[in-house]
Amino acid sequence: MSLQSLSFRLMAGHSDAKRDRGLNAAPDDILRINDIPYGPDVKWNTLDVYRLRNLKGKLPVIVNVHGGGYVYGSTKQYQFYCMDLARRGFAVVSFNYHLAPKFKFPTPIFDLNLVMEWICKKAGIYGFDTDRVALVGDSAGAQITSQYAVICSNPEYAEVMEVTPPDFRLRAVGLNCGMYDLRKRASEISENKLMIDYFTEHPAVYGKKLDVLDYVTGKFPPAYLLSAKGDFLMDQCEPMAKLLMERGVPCEYKIYGDEKTGHVFHVDMRSDLARKANDDEIAFIKKYM
Template identity: 40%
Template sequence: MLNFDISTMRKNIREIDEKRDAGLTEPDSLEKIRNLSYGPYGIENTFDIYYPKNTDQCLPTIVNIHGGGFFYGDKELYRFYTMYLATQGFTVVNFNYRLAPDHQYPAPLEDINALMNWLMLHGEKYYVDLDRLFLVGDSAGGQLVEQYAVLISNTAYAQKFPFEIASVQFKAVALNCGAYFIGQNSAINQDFPFYFGETVTPALEAQFPVESYITADFPPAFVATASHDFLKDAAQPFADLLIAKGIETTCKIYANQDHTELGHVFHLNQKSEIATQCNEDEITFFKRFF
């Protein structure tokens, strides 16, 4: 339905993101290993790793899943945000994954899983601590954080997928402005036809809504949104569901003190004090689970 317009949408969103980041510079306090490969799909299976200079032992590690409606985004647009996280004493993995419509569901989940397998084999060389592993994502990336965390924590759900799930665990996750409850009240491909395809099979339908497969083994979660986020209304119900399952959960709706608009994925703006506050809150939450 949206395929004909995706190239224009990508161009327009990129202009907004580049304007947001204009004038920013990369911190010189970090080691930056760029364009490593974790899979067979070229640039879409590349990633960067950042960690503080003079690091000599594995650090707690954050893996970031970028947003973009499943059709947009890349690690370059997330480098300032993820480098900030690394300056706070973490090893941070910032990666690309395959995008719709060229690659449809479950391609991003397969790629996340391939990345985790790579980190299991090679991560120690880059100061990745698999015993202190955290996952963060926003928008579509928030949905992918949720779904992959369910795959890791619910073996019955994992068996619904045609690939073997990596044997990793997450100490905690952070989900920012996420797209939750896909398929709960409408066909799963209604909002994202370019991602799920026009023909939805019974096997695919059985994987949604993801929330129905969340168990008490889901990792502790920080759920964030903003006063003018177009996905705001899903955040508190999602957090309430986690709490009802017995999962340690913090939910925050951030707002500007002057009541001006604070929108979708606000936390990526490294020039914004409220974004810094959100990111610091999530880091503080993660540190509780070291």
Template identity: 40%
Template structure:
């Protein structure tokens, strides 16, 4: 994956994603705040926020980290998915972060952390409930969600980073079709040299594999994959590791009722019944942690 054509890949994936969303319309049941700025990096540090109309108190809040192999994706391509989550009774934050190869690791983690600090400082304006925070990510975004949840739940791990980690606690996470176990059996940058760089530094070696730093304080996790997800084989091992650490974790393999192909990040397709089932089951999992 080191020598592929990123501009061509971005164009091809975007065409597929736009076809997936063709004909969808934004629900008229949500309050929407778009293109809010949370950091200094222009459009790459902007976010949208949604919650149901008529809301007059803080709602449990979902932070979504989009996927895209660390080189692709933005909040626009996730708006229908995240808007659906908001219709289920949540405040939802859908944000952009800096992408490779222009920006290298750990830029997305730094941006996620900057967003969290922005929310802490502006919580009273947008019905964000910092006591009931949830984290969602898919593909590369699931890896980032796993890593950021580890940062916020293991202060020893956080000391390996140059930025102070926001003082937040996630009640639960949903990790969809994720790229886990980076650096466990192969060089950290083997598949993502455009993101991690060509040289593995001592600092980088102290930060991976992330799974070595997961503790019992990691949030409860709903881990999903699908029959034709090319990262399918990583989901159950991660779930097993979490359970071994004492974390409540559930792995769900989704399949099409007619046995047709169900691929990577299937849950984003808002025209799909199996995607709706997955998203509804994740929201039900989250609601179990609303005391």
């Protein structure tokens, strides 16, 4: 692992723990089931399910794809955010995926596809409505989410990625504080050791797999994109939104807060601005559910 990735893990872990300190991990209104295996790797292939206790039957599904620069993150850092989503009437699935540097691109995509297969197989047990599914992701998770949405909406790219999505309907995506142009990021690889840990020093070996945006069509699911004025990836939001709109995809985007409003601000469950941003995104998603 590069020194940059190790430093990032330490700083992010400290920041996330400070953000969530004192929050209730077991509220009475939420049914949560933790550490369910969804794939062959007992260390990495686990997920959590959240839903309101008083809602019975099938619910629309939100799958959360965590961020962390491909080298950090787990369901733990997103538990309070996912409970907030569940309170809005969804069954929420939050999952762990293989992290770099031990596991390289595009391993998280394969893990996400395993999660979707698991959701389809277990729909009757957990009350998942697989005709009403949304994906949300932030930072690296937003990139993974957008890439998987291209796989689901363009069979040509699915073939390039050698991924066959199961039978579900992806109604909308929430792309939060993300990076989307893999080809451009790969061209800047020497400047970012974090990306080397994920893509290796020779990303050209991935060929067309990096050309995600070239495969975006009008069948890409409706998308809500958000960022913040203090987000170091803010400049990625508007170009992606405009690309989607140019391809005929229903899309909205918004930059929140001021220069003090930072990366993945929307995950802070004590923040009024986070609540507003999540209200906006969920209202958009519900339009297509």
